[in-house]
Every structure is written in C-alpha cells, then in structure tokens.
Amino acid sequence: MLASIAHTVPPRSYGPWEQVAATLTEGLVARGHDVTLFATADSTTSAQLHAEAPAGYEEDPLVDAKVYEALHIAAAFERADEFDVISNQFDFLPLVFSRLVSTPVVTTIHGFSSERIVPVYRAYDDIGHYVAISDADRHPGLTYAATIHHGIAVEDFTFGSGRGGYLLFLGRIHPDKGTAEAIGVARRAGVRIVIAGIVQDEDYFTRRIAPQIDGTSVTYVGPVGPAERDRLLGGAMALLHLITFDEPFGLSVVESLAAGTPVIARPRGSMPELIRHGVTGYLVDDQDAAVEAVQSLTDIDRSECRVDAVDRFSADRMVDEYEALFLSIAEGQG
Amino acid sequence: MLASIAHTVPPRSYGPWEQVAATLTEGLVARGHDVTLFATADSTTSAQLHAEAPAGYEEDPLVDAKVYEALHIAAAFERADEFDVISNQFDFLPLVFSRLVSTPVVTTIHGFSSERIVPVYRAYDDIGHYVAISDADRHPGLTYAATIHHGIAVEDFTFGSGRGGYLLFLGRIHPDKGTAEAIGVARRAGVRIVIAGIVQDEDYFTRRIAPQIDGTSVTYVGPVGPAERDRLLGGAMALLHLITFDEPFGLSVVESLAAGTPVIARPRGSMPELIRHGVTGYLVDDQDAAVEAVQSLTDIDRSECRVDAVDRFSADRMVDEYEALFLSIAEGQG
Numbered sequence: 001m002l003a004s005i006a007h008t009v010p011p012r013s014y015g016p017w018e019q020v021a022a023t024l025t026e027g028l029v030a031r032g033h034d035v036t037l038f039a040t041a042d043s044t045t046s047a048q049l050h051a052e053a054p055a056g057y058e059e060d061p062l063v064d065a066k067v068y069e070a071l072h073i074a075a076a077f078e079r080a081d082e083f084d085v086i087s088n089q090f091d092f093l094p095l096v097f098s099r100l101v102s103t104p105v106v107t108t109i110h111g112f113s114s115e116r117i118v119p120v121y122r123a124y125d126d127i128g129h130y131v132a133i134s135d136a137d138r139h140p141g142l143t144y145a146a147t148i149h150h151g152i153a154v155e156d157f158t159f160g161s162g163r164g165g166y167l168l169f170l171g172r173i174h175p176d177k178g179t180a181e182a183i184g185v186a187r188r189a190g191v192r193i194v195i196a197g198i199v200q201d202e203d204y205f206t207r208r209i210a211p212q213i214d215g216t217s218v219t220y221v222g223p224v225g226p227a228e229r230d231r232l233l234g235g236a237m238a239l240l241h242l243i244t245f246d247e248p249f250g251l252s253v254v255e256s257l258a259a260g261t262p263v264i265a266r267p268r269g270s271m272p273e274l275i276r277h278g279v280t281g282y283l284v285d286d287q288d289a290a291v292e293a294v295q296s297l298t299d300i301d302r303s304e305c306r307v308d309a310v311d312r313f314s315a316d317r318m319v320d321e322y323e324a325l326f327l328s329i330a331e332g333q334g
Numbered sequence: 335m336l337a338s339i340a341h342t343v344p345p346r347s348y349g350p351w352e353q354v355a356a357t358l359t360e361g362l363v364a365r366g367h368d369v370t371l372f373a374t375a376d377s378t379t380s381a382q383l384h385a386e387a388p389a390g391y392e393e394d395p396l397v398d399a400k401v402y403e404a405l406h407i408a409a410a411f412e413r414a415d416e417f418d419v420i421s422n423q424f425d426f427l428p429l430v431f432s433r434l435v436s437t438p439v440v441t442t443i444h445g446f447s448s449e450r451i452v453p454v455y456r457a458y459d460d461i462g463h464y465v466a467i468s469d470a471d472r473h474p475g476l477t478y479a480a481t482i483h484h485g486i487a488v489e490d491f492t493f494g495s496g497r498g499g500y501l502l503f504l505g506r507i508h509p510d511k512g513t514a515e516a517i518g519v520a521r522r523a524g525v526r527i528v529i530a531g532i533v534q535d536e537d538y539f540t541r542r543i544a545p546q547i548d549g550t551s552v553t554y555v556g557p558v559g560p561a562e563r564d565r566l567l568g569g570a571m572a573l574l575h576l577i578t579f580d581e582p583f584g585l586s587v588v589e590s591l592a593a594g595t596p597v598i599a600r601p602r603g604s605m606p607e608l609i610r611h612g613v614t615g616y617l618v619d620d621q622d623a624a625v626e627a628v629q630s631l632t633d634i635d636r637s638e639c640r641v642d643a644v645d646r647f648s649a650d651r652m653v654d655e656y657e658a659l660f661l662s663i664a665e666g667q668g
Contacts, residue, residue, distance in 0.1 A: 074430035
C-alpha cells in the first residue's frame, strides 16, 4: 500500500488520499491480508510500516517533497518481489517505475490536478490497472479496471439530531469548494453557518471569507480532527457543498450522510453519484435553488441518509471491491 | 546518456548541464561508441535521440517539468538492458530507479542545490558511481568514483586579442554570481564592463543591476549564443567572476581561458582548481584585490590561458576520463 506522504496516515485533519489509504489498509489487515504500508514514519497502522520520510512534507518544512517522494516510491518498488500487488494511492509518479518490476500495480486516480498530467496515465494505460473514484472522474482517453467509490468507517460517525440550528461548510477553504457561496446561501436562508477546514487559498480567505466571520451568523472553527468533525456534522441541519468544480469525490459528503446530515450540493462531478436528490439531500443549480433546498430540509428523513451511507459508502464495501480487484489482478498475473 | 530536460541539447544559451551532456555525447560518438541520448525532442545530436519531452520545461510553458522528468527518466531505465552503462547527467531523480535494473548508473553530481537533497545521494552511495565535477564539490559524506572536470570544445573558441577595452561578466544574473560586485570593481578600476547572461533573479536585477546600466560604462547585452559569446570573450581584458558562493565548476571560466582571456575570481569552490593565480588570472579575496588585479592584467600572457584551457579543459580530456571510467565500471559488472 503506497500512500501519499503529504500528511501522516491516517491524517490528523485534512488528507483525503491518506484517509483512503488508512481505511483500505486497516480493512485488508482485518481480513487477514499481509499488508505493508509505505507512509511517513509518524503514521499509525495495523499493517507493517515502511517509512522513508520522517513526516509529511505538508507538515514538516524540513521534509523536501521531491527528495522524499522519490525515496518513498523507490523503496516500495525495490521490495516489489515481496508483494502480490502494489496498491498505488500516490498519484502518477509510481507509474513510471511500474514497467521495471513484475508485480502488478493498481493505481487509484484521486483526480486530475490538470490535463497536463494525463500524458503519464496515457503512457502506462496498458499496465496501469486504473481505478476511478467516481464514474464522473473517468477520463475518456484512459482504460479503467474499475470504479470504486471511497468508503468510510461509518461506525466512527455518530448519528446526530441535526438540531444545532446551523448549516455546515466542511472542507478546504478554496474557491473550488464554494465557501463564499455557502455563506451567501446561509445568509439568504436566515440560518447560522459554521465553517470548518484548512485555509488552502489565503487570498480567497482574506478577501472573501474573513470579513464575513462575526462569530454568530458566520463562525470559523479552523481545521477539525475526527471528534470535533463528528460533533459538528451531527448537529448540522445540512452540509452546504456548493462546489464550483467537477469534484471527483467528496469524502465530507459521505461523512455527512453517515452522521444523518443531508447534503445540498451543485450537481457537478461525482455529486449525482453520491447524493440522492430529494432523499439524502438536494442537487441545486443556483443560489435560489440552494436557499429553497435549505427551506425544504424538513422533507428529508435523516435516517435515510445514514442508511444510504451504510449501504453504499461503508469501508467494508470499499474493501470488498478493492480486495476482489486485487485478487483478480494478482491471479491474472500468476 | 541521460540529459537534463530543462533546455534543449546543446543549449541555445544558458544550460551548463545540457552543454556537458552534449559535449560528452559527441565525444563518445566520435570515438565509435553506440550512444543513445535521452533529451528533449528539439535536441541536436550525432547519437540516437530518444525524446519524451517535446521541448525543455524552461523553454516551453506547456511542458510540465514533473510529468516529463518522470517519463524521460523512466524511458531510459525501461531500455536499460540495451546499454552497458547509463551516464546520468540529470541530478538525483534517476538514482531511485537504479536498483531496479542491472545496468550500472554513473551519476555526475553537478552540484548540490541544497543539503536537503543529500539523503538521496546517501541512500544510493553503494551503487551510485558518483562523479564530482571538482574536488571542491565533493561532499564528505559520499563515496566518489572520480573527479572529472568539465571540458569544452576549445576549437570553437577563437583566441582573442583582449583589446576591446572592457571587462566581461558572463553568467546568470544572480547574487551568487556577483554581478553587482563586478560592476563595482570595473567602476573603481575605471574600465567599461559588459554584462551577458540570463536574468535568474529578477528582483536583484531590478534593484542592483538595472539602475547601473548606462550603455557606455555598464552595458547589458542579455543572454548570448555561441557566436556572440566567442566575440565578447575574445575582446575582453578579463572575465570578472566574483562569486559569492562555492561554485562547483565554472564553464564560463574555462571558456574565457580558451579565448585567451584571464579570469579574476574569488577563491571559492572550484576556482582554485580552475585558475592558476598569477598565470591564467587572479584569485582575489576582496574588492581592493580585484581592482589591483585589473591593474595587473598586463602581467598575464593571454597565450598561457589558451594553452592551459587546451591542456586541462578540452573536451578530449573530459571524454578520455569518462570513457575510461565507463569502461572500468562496465567491465566490473560483466
């Protein structure tokens, strides 16, 4: 299991790639597989840990990203003969090592940061065993082995009452995520909003978000760890996820459903795959529709959200699908 | 031959790594070796060219450095079985592929951009076959196969009269290279100075250099190609190379000597290995000594500079040394 080394595994707060690597690793170990997790030295895992980087390069300025990415990936490939399959949760760089070993590499594509990285995926399309994280994120020029939606440890999320009297924004503070749009909708609906997440775009935060924070109608609580996230999700009337980009997957969306909290989202990227319009939330085309959705939240049965999260987005379901894929690919090579 | 892909090979103006790769490749082909040059598609070579990147990532904004570095290096290693030895002129990234192939990799270390990249060199010290480009640049924690000074095509440089009535600065405009110091010395010595090279540090150029350019006592001619460089070097009384860092090698220093032009330099890094104090130039500790050196240039015999370049810094000498090293390493593996 080759994890990203931007953050520790599992991540302390932000780190969706590391979170998926952690969930998948724990699930495979629980099923009796012999797993080696390649991750930062400060990671916590039930698998055997192989670390080159002392810490995440986003978390420790002494860790040079390029240097430790190279050492980290090479370490996994130098030990390739020990493994039946390499699960690559690291983006495109490991692909370029994949022709030099006989162990199959299964690459989960966590999204395309830009069209400029597609040439690498295209160059290894024949042996890449690509996994899309949503059908929406499949690139038309590539061949995929499967689409596997992320799963989460649903049991770690408490089914909440949703009676906190606030709407929630949970995610990176970035124009992509529609933080400002969420504030606008909450104001028009006359409901308080709580904002949680790392500031990824400082300029956007300073100009568009910070001036609106007043501690009452608009509150910013910073990045949150698992316990605080659970509490915030459980009390929220809904998650406002008014993204302005084609998001390949939204972990916060399924986490919200696990807490019983419906999601109001733009119908972009993977959102139509994650949210059942009118059942577990609303897909809204514009601000008017979003405000209307807030006013229609009483029509949503929160227990339906929880049930849908358990049925479709549990860690077990994800591990099942990866396990089946790994087995079929390992056998295919044998 | 694995070249850098920042620039085309050979470089149009700036590009010392690419220049060395070009010179070494041409020399090896001339001796009858079967060489494949991995470089940008717009490169020119007598060897077989294998290109992944359409152009240099410093020259074409559409070329993503990380993407094409990965494809470029992988391509060489995927063909490793075809080669007796891989000459790595690319920095540290190819090292992490080296344990995955049986072909020996000889890595020329063109300098350490920072102490933070040393962990990679240390991790592959056992199989790295490192070549230092000067004794001064040897890192105490690493094992080296050889020190090989760069060589240049001395015949491409015309022995000049040095009667242009100006001092020359030739190199990147950057505090490291002492552009401002060179202007100061020229002014104090009462001699015109011509500045040639790319602007690498925009802020330094704008604040320290641009205000001094007057077109008469201080002239800036921008980056120069081979013909213009030859003309500028030949007419210069001396090259002012008042570096403020430990430069691992100075191609412009030996190019200057080839034109018969003495060099006035700080005694840092490789300079004491390149310049014979009092014979082919002066090693000076401070501005006073530099001004004095300008006034003592009549004591230098320009033909001695040329002879020294031919004897010690010819392409032939460099190719001899690399050829011997490659043969001994290839045999050692055989």
